[in-house]
Amino acid sequence: MSVSAHRRVLPQAPARRGWCPGLSRPMPTGDGLLARVHPPLGILTVPQARAVAEGARRFGNGHLDLTARANLQIRGVSEATRAPLARMLEAAGLGDTRADGGPQRLTLTSPLAGHDPAETLDVPTLARAIEAAGLAVPGLPAKMLVVVEGRPEAERPDGDAYVSPRASGGIAIAIAAGQGFHDVATCTEGETPAVVVALLEAFVRTGRRRMRDLPPDAFGAVADAVRLAMQTRVPSPGREGMSDAVSPRAVPFSPPAGTRWLAPGMAVLTADAPFGRCTANALDDLADLASRLGTDEIRLSPARGFVLLLKNPSAADLTALAENFIVAPDDPRRSVAACTGAPACASGSTSTLADAALLAQAFGSLAAAGRSAHVSGCAKGCAKPGPADLTLIGRAGLYGTVIGGAPGDEPAMHLPIDAVLERLGRAKTIGLAAAFAPDRAMTDIGRNGSPA
Template sequence: MPQPPSAAQRDEPVIRERGDACPGALRLHAADDGYLARVRIPGGLLTAAQASVLGLAADRFGDGHLELTSRGNVQLRGLADDCGAALAQLLTSAGLLPAPSHERVRNIVATPMSGILSAGRPHVTPWVGELDRLLCASARAAALSGRFLFALDDGRGDVAALDPDVTVLGRSDGRALVRLGAGADAVEVAQADAPRAALLAAEYFLDSADTAGTRAWRVAELPAEHALDAGEFAVRLDAAGIAATRVPEVAWPYAPPPEPWGPGIGNTTPLCVLPPLGRLSTDQWRLLVQVADRGGSGLRITPWRTVILPSAATRRPIDGYARIQAAGLVVAPDSPWQSVTACTGRPGCAKSLADVRADARAVVQETAGELPVHWSGCERRCGHPRGTAWVDLVATPHGYELDARPTPYTRLAAALTAARTTTPPASQ
């Protein structure tokens, strides 16, 4: 979905006349290829059993595929309009729908490599479960929009770069910083208090949004006179029994997303898997579940549409690495698929002017070595990357247009005429 401009980019405050229309597991979205369900996966964390249920749901109710989103969630497409109750029952049985009233607000991203090859950094995975529990128990939090985003970062700066509304940045000294929106300052708390502080930050936002009366969905949409203030937030935390100190200037770190790598040494190693364009068949998905399960771990869906297997059975007893490669999934570094993303495109989206996924596949080799390219079926540019530089390739009624970023895509431009596989209907 396109995001609103930041406060620095606009002269007038964003005034919402309705609630957001983000799909969920209960609120299905009508698309051209059937209904769509978006299942929130806080922190991207799935047990093997939960992942198996998602594969079952894709086969039983959908088109036999699963899509990974830019917030580490999972989408099911091609759903029938009367499957909602049965889908909800199946998800509930796997613990994937713990609070129906809050299912669209459980938007939590977390450092996917936390606790894996990350000595000296706090392990933020336990924070995910605690923040999710607190969110689901808070009647106030149910008023958050489906766009509001929490980020739990282990200090390296990967998910902190994803434009979250509330960021918790862990430190090696047992403390954590809580940032409101894109503020340069933050509030310091003990790590044990970090999940509760994140919830209170969201409730502070809701109070400010109510006072502003603009029905803001995100922190950046608040009018300047109602902007969140770290000093006031520290006072609120102290009143709630959380010792807090405002830190006026913070050097925010940055780390790039995890990339696919080799199988490591031994029979069981961590693995980062990249499904091209973030889409998997249920056969591919079940293979990942089996490799993770036999290695004694679950799966972690990242906001960059990759899957981390913290402990994968890469060699014995099932030769998981070779099987994943043979299934068409990327598990080696330097693949051109690392620099290609796309929206749904045709035929799934009525607004799209092209089958962008087919076109991206046709010229994927032409993007190797360049900045990431995001293929958009229309000017809305849905699903574009965050936390990194990229260029937009946007479908128009007459072909594709490359945005004005100063990047020489001569090879890609030369291939676009041959790549265009679809022509918009005459009515467009």
């Protein structure tokens, strides 16, 4: 059974807030106001990075979150400091792009966009064109996201619509559908912005908030609306129609922590923020390193990290970042997602960051085997809305345990963190399901003949 098939909302789950925070409209939380910065294409110049760091120190509490959409969040802003923070970052070219409640940034691109030799289309130019065209579409939900990918065989992160090249030629437009994707249209690169606008307009008319929430019978109607719009807007409308859901692809969307060569004369240095959090001083140090190594771009990664494209990084450069960032691809913290939790988040009742650090220390062998974990302060699952091999959901100071599910699923049991760590030690021998969901494990053994 898929996660979506048995998913339900937990009783007393925290209410979702009614907007996505920006600079002009920050969101209240446990440590003050949360102001989100949306760098164009997920790229900061070195001066912009320094402006964000200075803004976090002067007008916030000095802490920054990196989001799964390659944005930054400044924490601890107050009513007195929100306006000067917004003015400062607007002057740096990082102001909000719209005031109608729609997405401040519509597209998500790989941190390597424009430089990866495997790309077969001009991702930055196409993403900018889609951003500009999307501003003219009223009524877009704030969380709407169009993933623009230039590599034919790249994985797809969580999103609503997907733009990618077909191996056989042309640009494929697909939408999220449950656990997979449905193709809507094929067009040329030049036609793509108009086709995406037609798709967005058709989706707005459904009244839904996310494309994956569309009922099965609505996909055909959306595709038909796109096809009709294409007949009038683009000269050569090709249409693939609705296809079966396709599996995620193999090439990672974001580069792993550490360094690797991208092409002759160009290397990638990736520094992930532990559990998606860093300080203003750490961002300043990164900006200093980027400047010293001759690059003016700091790219944000959906893996909650920073990416630098360099000519010749050294081991010393990684060492300089290791105090504040994850710089090894096998660091178990990369396999553990965590939100801010208590006391910084008003919805949390557990110290998720501290508990996630403890969990990561005990998760090494499981992480090496490809397992994932998520420590969520509440049922909203802000750090990772989707499933993980082990999900812990904070509630009344304890953690509900979910195996192979998401924060909105029903826990098998509720445990203090010490008991979680003790069972995690046993899980290395008997399996996660037997340690945290014994009833399910017995069912799986009866069905499959082996422990989960």
